[in-house]
Every structure is written in C-alpha cells, then in structure tokens.
Amino acid sequence: MAVYTDVSDEELVGFVAGYDIGEVLALKGIAEGVENSNYLLHTRQGYFILTLYEKRVEPADLPFFLGLMQHLAARGISCPQPVANRAGETLGALAGRPAAVITFLDGMWVRRPQRVHCAELGKTLAEFHNAGRDFGIVRPNVLSVGSWRPLFAQSRDQADTIVEGLAGELTEELDVLEAKWPDDLPAGVIHADLFPDNVFFIGERLSGLIDFYFACNDALAYDLAICLNAWCFEPDLSFNVTKARALLNGYRSVRELTPAEFDSLPLLARGAALRFLLTRLHDWLRVPEGALVTPKDPREYLRKLRFHQSVVTAADYGLSA
Structure with a gap:
C-alpha cells in the first residue's frame, strides 16, 4: 500500500x-x-x-x-x-x-514472523489455492519469467550504481531461468504477493489475507516460493530452515505437492527472488517526486537470490520428499 x-x-x-x-x-x-x-x-x-x-x-x-x-x-x-x-x-x-x-479487516501483520505464523500461512495458502480452483476469470501473470528481461532492460544501465557488477550477474541469472523455467506444474489462482504486511494475525491466529492486486493464474508452487522468500529469512538475511519447514508442512497438511513441484521448488524460489529484485530495482530508481511511499531496497533480494542459487534440492528448505 x-x-x-x-x-x-x-x-x-x-x-x-x-x-x-x-x-x-x-x-x-x-x-x-x-x-x-x-x-x-x-x-x-x-x-x-x-x-x-x-x-x-x-x-x-x-x-x-x-x-x-x-x-x-x-x-x-x-x-x-x-x-x-x-x-x-x-x-x-x-x-x-x-x-x-x-x-476493514481486523488484525495486525507481524514484524518478526515466528514458526507458528509460518505454519498458519502455509495452511491458509493451500486453502486459498483450493478455494480459487473454480474461480471463473483468468488473469495471466504479467510479471512471470517472460517479463523479467524486458523489465530488467529498463534498469540495466543503472544497475551497477546499486551493486557493482549487478547488470552482468542478473543477465546470467536470466539466461538460466529462461532456459529451465517449468511450464507444466499444477496451476491456478495465486496471490503472488503474500508478504508479511499482507497477512493479518490476531495473536497466533491468522485472521485474513489482504492486497490481491498482483493475484493471477500461475504455478501454485510459485506462490509458495514467493512466501519462502518473504517469510523465511531473518533480518540479517540468513535462511531459517525451521520457519521454512513449518511453512511447507503447513501447506502440505492441506494440499500435497507433486514430485515435479518438489523438484522445481529451488528454481521457483530463484525466480521469485529475481522477480522482486527486478521490480524493486525499477522502483528504487524511479520514485515519483512527492509520493508518500518508501521504496524497498533491491539488495535484500539479491542476497536471497544468491542463497537460492546454492540450494540443491527442496530438502535444503526442510522439506522431505
């Protein structure tokens, strides 16, 4: 908002x-x-x-x-x-x-999510995916892999002013993701923006989801990968496998992942990190004058992207096959 x-x-x-x-x-x-x-x-x-x-x-x-x-x-x-x-x-x-x-929805978003919040989110996300199966309107994800290179092109010339060598690093990552991005995973309506400030809690009970203005049709597991990025890193950007395990097992308590989704999760997490890195980079360089808005630092998602590049299988996120 x-x-x-x-x-x-x-x-x-x-x-x-x-x-x-x-x-x-x-x-x-x-x-x-x-x-x-x-x-x-x-x-x-x-x-x-x-x-x-x-x-x-x-x-x-x-x-x-x-x-x-x-x-x-x-x-x-x-x-x-x-x-x-x-x-x-x-x-x-x-x-x-x-x-x-x-x-108006009652509740507050949590600044420091704990394991119980991640478990609640995972369960509710799966319920959301199930509830959206019979929604009659389709909206393609305009911020999926096919849009990332054109989006990056708008900021490429200034990228190295944010981090030295960033333009080359992101170009190489785009090459990998475009070549390997899966197109045959279970799909449906996804939220696509379930950051902590879009999830309300009353105590430890999840009281509701807000801000559906990135919602679209895409791979369901991609939504889960977005949440891994948004919920399972500490303020120092270290990955918290305990929170990740709670998130993923909460999700699986309602909707089980297919083997293909399991295998694709590290790549989807890389893609999710890159997507938010690119939009943050774009917005960081173009804040409208006088707007009451705080741009988000793209370097946070560069650190997350580099972590996911080191992940071998979804087991590294605490998820058993």
Whole structure:
C-alpha cells in the first residue's frame, strides 16, 4: 500500500455520498507498500479502506481482483470485501483514478514472523489455492519469467550504481531461468504477493489475507516460493530452515505437492527472488517526486537470490520428499 494520489475534501465527500456507509469522519493515508494509493477511511459506520488504482494497474483487471475477493470469502477465506455503492457497483472513480471502498479487516501483520505464523500461512495458502480452483476469470501473470528481461532492460544501465557488477550477474541469472523455467506444474489462482504486511494475525491466529492486486493464474508452487522468500529469512538475511519447514508442512497438511513441484521448488524460489529484485530495482530508481511511499531496497533480494542459487534440492528448505 502507498499514497500517490491526493484526494480533496470535496472529492471525498462526493464520492462517499454514493455509498450507504455514513458520512466521512476522517481519512488517513497509508504509506506502506508500492502499488496503489490507499487510505484508511473512517465514517459513521466504521472503518474502511479506500483504494485508488494507479497507472500500473490495468482497469480491465479490476473485475478479476474484486471478484476474486468475493469468490474467496464465499468459500471461507477471510479477506476484505469490495463495498457496492447505491448503484450496485463496486468500482467507481475518484480524483481521476478508478477507486473502490473495501471492508476493514481486523488484525495486525507481524514484524518478526515466528514458526507458528509460518505454519498458519502455509495452511491458509493451500486453502486459498483450493478455494480459487473454480474461480471463473483468468488473469495471466504479467510479471512471470517472460517479463523479467524486458523489465530488467529498463534498469540495466543503472544497475551497477546499486551493486557493482549487478547488470552482468542478473543477465546470467536470466539466461538460466529462461532456459529451465517449468511450464507444466499444477496451476491456478495465486496471490503472488503474500508478504508479511499482507497477512493479518490476531495473536497466533491468522485472521485474513489482504492486497490481491498482483493475484493471477500461475504455478501454485510459485506462490509458495514467493512466501519462502518473504517469510523465511531473518533480518540479517540468513535462511531459517525451521520457519521454512513449518511453512511447507503447513501447506502440505492441506494440499500435497507433486514430485515435479518438489523438484522445481529451488528454481521457483530463484525466480521469485529475481522477480522482486527486478521490480524493486525499477522502483528504487524511479520514485515519483512527492509520493508518500518508501521504496524497498533491491539488495535484500539479491542476497536471497544468491542463497537460492546454492540450494540443491527442496530438502535444503526442510522439506522431505
């Protein structure tokens, strides 16, 4: 989440007047994240999230995102819900951007995930994958392996200003991943962005998932690889195999991995690390002036990528065959 677009008081009052959620009491920008403009909206009926979809989001994708949240909730996955306005529509326009009001989800994200949090995440991720099997809209992953080299090309000339030799190192990694990337793994709807700040807990109980704006159709195990990167490294970027084992076994308690998924997990983890390295590199070099957003350091994911390059099998993540 982040804030790129300011909303005037007059625009806000006019927009909210189209909903049966009471008059506006307060609006506060949310600075975390990188994708859309998000505000905490307080009305006489309670708290909501007001999201303005920025230029990186294709308007044609919004029915997928909003419909997916409704679909998942109907199948028992705790996640925010788009609020319909008086015309019955969940998508409107505000400050020149597509906009939606989303229900507020109770809970907090954990700054230092522990083994129990990883186990809860793994279980819920598998439930999410199962719940999405009959979702009727398909959205290809526009940030999968085929997009990485063109994305890197936009930052290649400046990459060595971040880390000496980075351009050459990433070019070699792209060569490997493009040659070996699997295309026959079990696939379906994935979240594709389940970082700790997109997973809420109440105590040790997972209370819900948020921020579905990277969700798409891709290999289910790739979603798991993204979580390995996001949840199983310590602040010093050492890999915590105990957390990884909890995450993977939590997932397998609901949905078992196929042998091909097991074998592909190290490569998928490399790809996931590279994907976030490249988008962070791009954003690090192009923060919009005046935006209320904190860019994330791409060097974190370079360290993670180098770790995964040393992994031989999924057993190195604590996963038994």
